[in-house]
Amino acid sequence: RAYLDRIETLNPLLNAFISLDRDKTLAEARAADARRAAGSAGPLTGVPLAHKDLFCQQGWKTSCGSRMLDNFVSPYDAHVVEQCKAAGMVTLGRTNMDEFAMGSSNENSWYGPVKNPWDVNAIPGGSSGGSAVAVAARLTPVATATDTGGSIRQPASHCGITGLKPTYGVVSRYGMVAFASSLDQGGVVAQTAEDCALMLNVMAGFDKRDSTSVERAAEDYARDLARPLAGLKVGLPREYFAEGLSPEVARVVEAAVAELKKQGATVVDVSLPNTALSIPSYYVIAPAEASSNLSRYDGVRYGHRAAEYADLVDMYEKTRAEGFGAEVKRRIMVGTYVLSHGYYDAYYIKAQKIRRLIANDFVEAFKSCDVILGPVAPTAAFDLGSMNNDPVEMYLSDIYTLSVNLAGLPGMSVPAGFAANGRPIGLQLIGNYFGEARLLNVAHQFQ
Ligand code: GLN
Numbered sequence: 001r002a003y004l005d006r007i008e009t010l011n012p013l014l015n016a017f018i019s020l021d022r023d024k025t026l027a028e029a030r031a032a033d034a035r036r037a038a039g040s041a042g043p044l045t046g047v048p049l050a051h052k053d054l055f056c057q058q059g060w061k062t063s064c065g066s067r068m069l070d071n072f073v074s075p076y077d078a079h080v081v082e083q084c085k086a087a088g089m090v091t092l093g094r095t096n097m098d099e100f101a102m103g104s105s106n107e108n109s110w111y112g113p114v115k116n117p118w119d120v121n122a123i124p125g126g127s128s129g130g131s132a133v134a135v136a137a138r139l140t141p142v143a144t145a146t147d148t149g150g151s152i153r154q155p156a157s158h159c160g161i162t163g164l165k166p167t168y169g170v171v172s173r174y175g176m177v178a179f180a181s182s183l184d185q186g187g188v189v190a191q192t193a194e195d196c197a198l199m200l201n202v203m204a205g206f207d208k209r210d211s212t213s214v215e216r217a218a219e220d221y222a223r224d225l226a227r228p229l230a231g232l233k234v235g236l237p238r239e240y241f242a243e244g245l246s247p248e249v250a251r252v253v254e255a256a257v258a259e260l261k262k263q264g265a266t267v268v269d270v271s272l273p274n275t276a277l278s279i280p281s282y283y284v285i286a287p288a289e290a291s292s293n294l295s296r297y298d299g300v301r302y303g304h305r306a307a308e309y310a311d312l313v314d315m316y317e318k319t320r321a322e323g324f325g326a327e328v329k330r331r332i333m334v335g336t337y338v339l340s341h342g343y344y345d346a347y348y349i350k351a352q353k354i355r356r357l358i359a360n361d362f363v364e365a366f367k368s369c370d371v372i373l374g375p376v377a378p379t380a381a382f383d384l385g386s387m388n389n390d391p392v393e394m395y396l397s398d399i400y401t402l403s404v405n406l407a408g409l410p411g412m413s414v415p416a417g418f419a420a421n422g423r424p425i426g427l428q429l430i431g432n433y434f435g436e437a438r439l440l441n442v443a444h445q446f447q
Helices: 002-014 022-037 079-086 129-136 153-159 193-203 247-262 275-296 312-323 326-339 344-365 391-396 402-407 436-446
Strands: 017-020 048-052 090-095 142-147 162-165 185-190 233-237 266-270 371-375 411-418 424-431
Touching: 002 017, 002 022, 002 090, 017 129, 022 090, 048 079, 048 129, 079 193, 090 129, 129 142, 129 153, 129 185, 142 162, 142 193, 153 162, 153 411, 153 424, 162 193, 162 436, 185 193, 193 411, 193 436, 233 247, 247 266, 247 371, 247 411, 247 424, 247 436, 275 326, 275 344, 275 391, 275 402, 326 344, 344 402, 371 436, 411 436, 424 436
Parallel strands: 048 090, 048 142, 233 266, 233 371
Antiparallel strands: 017 090, 142 185, 162 185, 162 411, 371 424, 411 424
């Protein structure tokens, strides 16, 4: 009730939630109470959470931030939602996001922009802006989120909270509305690395309904939290500390390095030579996959349908013209273009080859270090509305986050400092495949 009351007071200002349902939330809370009384509570039973509005949840609108799905009430639960329910967690509501998770500022939502609680003139970051703001403003202790090219780490950084994007395949994508399937990965935003670890324990696990779900033994992601950092080898990629990084972000990252050294870590210089190519390859691969995934929104099966139309093709056209926003249309056009006959080899195949080079860069780098450390974004949160006319400028701000998704690695953002204007700055930690426990350990010791 305390969380619901706080949401009621602050959400009109912050716009972090798309859907709330007090009765449903209280019913879940009572069920958690009963479970506790019966002695069958797990570690997170009764803990409230918010779900990003792209995890299908039975009986809740699952809009994905789009007019296209504004009338869609999910008939089933995503794997992540099932796991949280099974743990006895209580749903506070569904969080705002960039439409179909496309964006870095949460200004692309059909439900309007989300405001950063540190400064309501600043963007919260995106696409999981609603989840990050809900945690930062203490509207929920934890929230689910997804990261296709930075959408957990970048809003976590801009909102001064902790975010974890697991290794691709650790969290099932079943019931997660698809943007770019080979890059999409569910994860969590929370106050601390410890809370992220407890959440990952609930969210992770093999699921045969997702063909890319990885089958491996269950782990306790909190097991290494207390481990001292003595002997840790931290890699600093020289390409991340070059032109384009704002001096205040550089200063915060350098201070973080000093802190880790103080705790006994050693620093090694590493190179990720194909970093600059992550933007062009991501912005070919992600739109290509999006153009295919979003072809299902045809006005026939579910979602928005235009009210008036002449024939079937006219119905498709009007439905998609009305249902999708400008950024989504831009991606569908780019994606269709790069996949089209005659351009496929020149763009899509080339982007896939670069993707392999980027992944190989990390394999090489991890031969000499345990974790890689760098900035999350080139600057602290920018002003709302300041990039609206320049999509490419916005894409460029994803430079430090995209490679992690292209390679399928785990990554975190941890609060590390502030810009001169008081806006938070996060530190990015990148782990080796399935290195979540070590990553959470470093984040926890840093915090
Ligand atoms: N900013 C990137 C994009 O717009 C990443 C978004 C995401 O991770 N969902 O595609």
